[in-house]
Amino acid sequence: MRTLIIPSLAALVLAACGGPTPEETAEVAVVAEEAETAIPEARALELVWMASGFEQPEGAALAPDGSYFISNIGPGDSGALDGNGYVSKLKADGSLEAARFAEGLHAPTGMVVKDGVLYVADRDGVAMIDAATGASQGKVLIEGVQFLNDVTEWKGDILVSDSGTGAIHKVTPDGASPFASSADWAGINGILGDGDRLLITTMTDGKLIDMRGPGAETVIAAGMKDADGVGLVPGGGYLVSSWPGEIHHVSEDGVVSLMVDTKADGILQNDLSVFGNVVIVPNWEPGTVTAWKIVGQ
Template identity: 50%
Template sequence: MRRLISSALCFTAIGLATAPAFAEQPVLERQWLTDGFTNPEGVAAAPDGSYFISNVAGWAAEADGEGWISVMSADGALLTEKWAEGLDAPKGMVVHDGILYVADITIVRRYDIKTREALPPLPAPGAKFLNDMTVWHGHVLVSDSQGASIYTLTDQGFKIWAQDEDRLGGINGLLGDGDRLLVSTMSTGSLLEVDKDKNWTKIASGMVDADGIGIVPGGYLV
């Protein structure tokens, strides 16, 4: 299928109270159109400046082995269509210490970026629908949309860091930003921030199916 890759995979611009207001309304502009993806979901920057793209391919919650990871250049060229294959429904990804972490339904897959070796996957006990990933304070985090949870990677594997059905129902996007973690939720359409002591603040609400979070000058795009 043909898939649009834009300069930002987002729809709603939000200026934060702690950041200067937007000088003008941000506008999404198409940068390129690239073939070779099937239900692309997540993007992660590689150390060499290229991008990893996750392809769900099949159903978003089905362990069917049809998913894969592609690599795209910074100018939109498809470098490697299937850099890694045999995943189920890969979604959010993050790169940390030379390892690509990929959220894949109930487990997090890992790949050595230099060798492309698949490392043993890590389960997230009790997870139902792992979605977005980020690194915050040196820790790998992953959201569980159906479990209203955030998992963190410890020496003993993934453990629940936060779980709250009312606040985190339909949790999706995660973004580590200095001392705060930004969180978006689909159920309430909210953008939240939380510090390491788990003090929560609602930044914005009223969005429809709030998804990934990206940084732009003067605020964030969700």
């Protein structure tokens, strides 16, 4: 049976718990908009916790021990090479494990863990961090990049997107090389390796793209302006965040339904990631991280 995630027509008002600094509980009201198409077997996102105390959080990655890494742009200008960026670590319940698990970054965004190494997109390259200790393992500088954004593993390679140039670079500990680029990738943001395909989101046209290789590219859906992170829904379909404050469901046949809209509340929905049936979304503003659970029949 194919799984779909479409909210009920009522607003989802759920208690949020956990939070690193200070430890507290909070409440958040999230309005789920009516799906454009009535789909049976409706599903929803249930808020599990919202953690606070971050500084421009943007990306999330699953740690080997089941906790979560959260990238923080840090205070000040997100484009500055100021060393103010850092990575926090949260336990699975949203409580703080380490406020500054790794430091000295400029403006860290997307992340992924491979073979015990946390790869972090930074302003001038990709930092490598020991995923167990937080110790630096160096940085691969990438010349000519404008805004390195998301990181994924695909077919054994580490890839990083550059939103400014519409390109993807391959990264190894020895250096970086161009992987792919396209005029259709204006504002490329999220990338996610999934078997034989690479999923790509773009901000300019709000596309979700299925790429199998050079010349083998299909647009799954479009119109999700400022699309950011993408995650796979267990059983089929996708979740796509739009950073100004939306979470969309995209069905296998490309039907887009708005699930969450927090724009009026000033809550951004940044680099969404799905780990099993848990959805982790950093909120650049107001400096929180939200955990959702995929529920329903």
